[in-house]
Amino acid sequence: MKLWGGRFTKPTDKLVEEFTASIGFDQKMAADDIRGSLAHVKMLGACGIIPQEDADTISEGLRGILQDVREGRFVFSVENEDVHMNIEKSLIERIGPVGGKLHTGRSRNDQVATDIHLYLRRETKQIIALVTELLQALTDSAREHQDVIIPGYTHLQRAQPVLLAHHLLAYFGMFARDAERLQDALKRIDILPLGAGALAGTTFPIDRELVAKELGFARMYDNSMDAVSDRDFVLEFLGASSILMMHLSRFCEEMVLWSSTEFGFVELDDAYCTGSSIMPQKKNPDVAELLRGKTGRVYGNLFGLLTVLKGLPLTYNKDLQEDKEGMFDTVETVKGALALFAGMVRTMEVRRERLAQAVKEDFSNATDLADYLVRKGMPFRQAHEVIGKLVLYCITQGKFLADLTLEEYQEHSPHFEQDVYAAIDVRTVVDARDVFGGTGSKRVQAAIERADKAISGLKDWVDEAMKVEPLD
Template sequence: MNVSDSEGATRLWGGRFAGGPAEALARLSVSVQFDWRLAPYDLIGSRAHARVLAGAGLLDPEELGQILAALDDLDSACATGEFRPTVEDEDVHTALERGLLERLGTLGGKLRAGRSRNDQVATDLRLYLRDHARGVAVALIELADALTEQAERNVDTPAPGLTHVQHAQPVSFGHWLLAHVQPLLRDLERLRDWDGRAAISPLGSGALAGSSLPLDPAAVAKELGFQAPAPNSMDAVADRDFVAEFLFVTALIGVHLSRLGEEVVLWTSTEFGWVELDDAFATGSSIMPQKKNADIAELARGKSGRLTGGLVAVLTMLKGLPLTYDRDMQEDKEPVFDAVETLRLLLPALAGMIATMTVRVDRLAAAAPVGFSLATEVADWLVRKGVPFRDAHEITGQLVALCSARECELEDVSDEDLKVISEHLDPSVREVLTVSSALASRTTPGSTGPGPVAEQLALVQHRLDTWRQWAIEKVVPR
């Protein structure tokens, strides 16, 4: 095997080639500039593989000890920056083998027996993502905590609920904030479901056909924190479902954050004025001194595009690829690295923004009944009087039309006008024409009344505690 070419660069292939690759090919092939972050996971896999080789009688105890010590030393050197990839290293695997050869000489070359970069990188990426998925979960929980704490303070704060960005019906602002927590809980559930499917070890599949050496893929899988070895060696090296699915989850998280961001932009606008951001989580203008901009919320909207784009890029790359490994699959890593880094930046900023924002209770309460938002209360009141809802809807619509023409509120209509509109309307309808009565009447589970919101709050807090325990679990051995 050609371990090093004439320039001294380590290469993991080349025995049948008369010379080195053209510069254009080398520049196109190199991936170490982004896959170097897999180095700690590659070293974890290498330790497990060394033990399996020893178990198969392919390394004696002394050789195993020397290799494990060298891998530990290389790991420390990578962590401190003492060992770094060079421009000649094609990928993370090449760089680390160079480091091992520098420490062990030809003994370092024994570690490659029974594995290929194909099963190696698939294993590394699963380890990386299973590790970092929990980091994303921790940050999601922090944002959910911030929303939940604000919701707890605003259970009794009335707000004008919107449909089509038009005033619809009064709601509790705490209920509104908790509505943004629910998709985050679903995101956490998706991450855990994903983790169960990603917990399969490809190591031992080789390039595509497995190995003729007496290896033990089950032992490797157990040591690396996986549930089982891959059942099919060809699928193991070809499968990138775990990448695409992870990117779907992060893209959907991005969509949820974008929707939250858009609402914060609205809430903080002069037209709404429902929320004021803390100075530490807002920015100003280089020309307009009065400006206070919700940049974090706007960046949440903007970054959803790159999260969605990463998913589309990987799905497009995978479409039509023949089994098993193809070099196209080098394009699977940058989108997931970018998704992880994007969420690691964005989620703490959003959590801080939400935790420190000031809710303008007075403005929300004043806006809650505006726009005839209590009209549905009148229709429901009529239904309780025995009026079919179709008729109740028409009667209430006529009442709204009268108020709109006179530029008055529902409660301002005289008793005589009520009777003119419908014989079913009488002065007792005014009992339902307050925001407080509208909220108090919502008693069914999941609705916006004080009781259901308090119940929802308790349930959300319990679920977040459950997710907190899962998110801090360590599944990747160190």
């Protein structure tokens, strides 16, 4: 018989059981559910709502179930619908009817909301830790390749040369903002709904503050109806995860391009590539491609939950059972993606000779040539036109700017002098961007130092944040 079956006169149809059961996925929250129950029963005993002896017996039974869950011995059943009913029924079987007192003063509505908050709080912190590791990998690679210059692009056309370190640190900025977004999302995740009951609170004299303290929540929901129906915090997590995956996808696209024969800028480690079943020469950047593809999966989870929530009246509706699978999938996808990508960054080989050749075989120093004429007294718009015609001349002659003779330069403008060659040297061009946020060597070195400080701060934050998560 169902634990809620007193009002019913016939058993649930087997197809309905299978269709409505969530145990196939919500068992991921078993430890969180037990943790919430341990805090709840501790409060029940402390408030005298149930005898302390019963509270102790229930706690002991819950810890036994937790041990079985952790060691893979606990058997979940579809007939018991969800993780809550599975654990409560097992508890009653282990310790007798006293186990039924556990659910005093709460509902599955505030119970499941609490489980989700606990689960997502822990996993968000772990994702921030993984982002921190990726930031470290990017900074280490930037430091190692501070002397390497690569073509910078706009519209996927050669634009201006930049330090590879500067390019890597651009992604550092993106992922650092991702960490900030996730940290900010934690403010909405770190709220306790337990005590809201089904929707209106409870008639028992519970102590929500005690439970919040026991579970390490920063605050509690002010409104019981909001507490059981709110999934904004899940949406916010999915949104932040979608932006994070978008950043990974952009970088993966560049990895795919850079490792191609046409670019040849990097060689990805064999451990992050696969071969072809028919073409023996192939080395495919499958990890980068699959991470790029999984971005759409995370987007889908966000839009799926948005669609579920868009028409729900207050408070709890069974539709909300659809809040978990996409969340679980996103957590696993993002964690796997971050770990893989950090490894790919750490192991990629930068092809220095190819890059040195690449930055000599384009017109990405053209802007500096225009700036050269400006410093000689020519208005920029006129200088822009002169250099545009000079580039066109080079293309027709099969030359680059560094290949032109001084006479050829002076045919286009008398302002050109012998110092023009130093002005368009690729190293000069890069270091000329000596402004905050620019690609100049000194500025990039300072940016690496700032990145080191940011990573140190994030690591300290993660260490402190995780202290509230362990279950004794």
